Amino acid sequence: MAKVLMKGTVAIAEAAVRAGCRFFAGYPITPQNEIPEYLSWRLPEVGGAFVQGESEVASINMVYGAAANGTRAMTSSSSPGISLMTEGLSYLSGTKLPALVVNISRGGPGLGTIQPAQTDYLQATKAMGHGGFRVMVFAPSTLQEAVDLTYECFDYAERDRNPVLLLMDGSLGAIMEQVEFPPMKELTDEGTRKWNLAKHEGETRMPRMLTPVYPEVILENENKQRALLTKQWEENDVRVEEFMMEDAEYVVVAYGISARVSKEAILNLREQGHKVGLIRPITLFPFPKKTFQNLNYDQVKAFIDIELAIPAQMRDDIEVAVRGRAPVYEYGRSGGMLFDDESVYDAIHKIVTGGAE
Amino acid sequence: MKESLLLSGSGGQGIISGGFMLAESAVESDKHATFLPEYGPEQRGGSAQCTVTISDTEILSPLVKKCSSLIAMNEQAYKKFYTNLKAGGLMIINANRVTSEVTRKDVKVLSIPCDDIAVEIGNPKIAIIIMIGALLGASGILSKEAFLSSIEQKFAEKKPEVMEMNAIALQKGIDIGKQSL
Structure with a gap:
């Protein structure tokens, strides 16, 4: 068809x-x-x-x-x-x-x-x-x-x-x-x-x-x-997509529409030389814990949970999977407000360049 | 190639159907396309807008901050969206309804009295087709044939005169767009 x-x-x-x-x-x-x-x-x-x-x-x-x-x-x-x-x-x-x-x-x-x-x-x-x-x-x-x-x-x-x-x-x-x-x-x-x-x-x-x-x-x-x-x-039955993860130092975790917007932002960050990747859970439950277990924590510096939710809701699952091996940050919009490629870029950029609290 | 087009105006000006036909012609030309209508209570107030993204490759974010082309069919739409256009982008405004003076110097502006032209051709409803024609003529984003086939599908059950009038309006727009190059 x-x-x-x-x-x-x-x-x-x-x-x-x-x-x-x-x-x-x-x-x-x-x-x-x-x-x-x-x-x-x-x-x-x-x-x-x-x-x-x-x-x-x-x-x-x-x-x-x-x-x-x-x-x-x-x-x-x-x-x-x-x-x-x-x-x-x-x-x-x-x-x-x-x-x-x-x-x-x-x-x-x-x-x-x-x-x-x-x-x-x-x-x-x-x-x-x-x-x-x-x-x-x-x-x-x-x-x-x-x-x-x-x-x-x-x-x-x-x-x-x-x-x-x-x-x-x-x-x-x-x-x-x-x-x-x-x-x-x-x-x-x-x-x-x-x-x-x-x-x-x-x-x-x-x-x-x-x-x-x-x-x-x-x-x-x-x-x-x-x-x-x-x-x-x-x-x-876990399903997950890894995007530009091979050399990633900063790992965005996002699903659904947020993952798409994040990918656009990641491509732009890569152009600036920032090593950012994405883990996109396709099954939210079961959560792709193993993907986090298999990461090289000498390479990964931080995780950024990006969601249309304040506070971020997937963060608990990320924290459990990461087990304190790297800090987890979050960025989101809520209440029906949307983010776009630029605001997500800015949020990730801030963390990558050490500007996040 | 990736273009994001913002079409804006008021309900009844063909914003949504025009945007849909653009996305449909893109898919039929083997390109990737997303069509995002603005929905919500605001729509009932009379404004209409949609974003169409057309690309040779898979479209990542359908939510974009800035568009590469803007069609503004009235003053309200112009005022609301003229800052949403990227530097170097294409702004196509309805000269019959946008009364503000265009202040942006970093974009290409096409001011077209599309309402007048539409009446001359025979139907005020086809003003949006003239504007889309201008977009195709000036940007080359889609072929005339691809968009015509989309019009044909939409008006398949109407009288042949309707199709003919749309084709004339599209050509008129394309000519205006090409002349501006």
Whole structure:
């Protein structure tokens, strides 16, 4: 298929359809409304179902129901709406059900602003709801990457029987860029056949039950399995991009839109002879700890965490990975304010030339 | 080659669709492009703007502080954005609506009475196409054919006269842009 110019939100929606998503329920909120708008006509075209729920709580619970049936299901929202869905997310994880949740994030806290921000990192990576479950969190930085990751997210969700979060800020949601779509996936219930509740014609098995309620002993065992799963993610599923890292003395750490702006600034800093590189986590959880472990700390002088968040939220993960071997600085904008190539350049330049406190 | 273009004016002047068609023609010419509309409550106040970045290689930051070309379709847009243009950049202003005197001496200025020309051609709505033509003529960033095919796609279901009028407006703009070289 040829490259087409498409908006970030719409590109995600089409990629989900191609990945086999056949159910969407959601409630409107800027800046992600093009996802439900697109799916409202696109899903019926491919035999799927679209529901505009009466609320975020209703929507995530409809996704819960569809997932129990073995249907590839998703919802999307933006920051305050995602908060409303956290109970449902916990139930999905508690019941071991797959689903894709897309957060096109905006400035917070509270109702905040409709403008872009990256202030949901902590929520996404540490506690997407009560009860101590974790989800894989993917953070694309180009629209092609958003398409490719969305396409894969459903597979991860089914493999792990756990919801997956795609986290992308509102600016990438609003940008148009060229994308190329993968082919339509063949629909099959292979990934869910062993547990889904759908009973096909001619099937003679006993009815099944799925539940988020367990006796203590079993629940503890379930949680041990979840801990094991998290370990496996860290072993096998980390995705990270290293940019100009070979001789880097100063390491920018940034994801999503911030990584793109940082790359531009880094190229300009390199022209001035400053040895700056970038670590871009693509999976925010599992966080690419090993990349930090493998660095040469005789060479690396400092880290600079650049985010659309004040205070920076990824910093805790960087600090844990760096373990005090080099100082960590941060630069960000917040509340829907954006930085650009020049302000990021200035922030890094200040640290590189020793001007930072 | 990397160009970032800022199109600005008010709602109804074709800012967003003009910017979109520029990005679309770039992608169809096998270039990389990003299109970033300004969105938010401000849009409802009547102003419209978008940034289009066109490049031969992958576009890193779509958020840029300074653009290499600016199209300002009215006084408000001019006042808001004339400082956002890089030194040596190209400023194309609507002479019918920008009343301020241009003070910047470090940029190339094309002042075009695009509203008047558009009415002469037959429709005030095509003023933006004249300005985009001037941009193409003066910068060579995209071919005339690439942009024409984008116009064709947009107006495929309209009467052939619409397409014809757009083509005349584009050529008129290109001529003005080329004469300025």
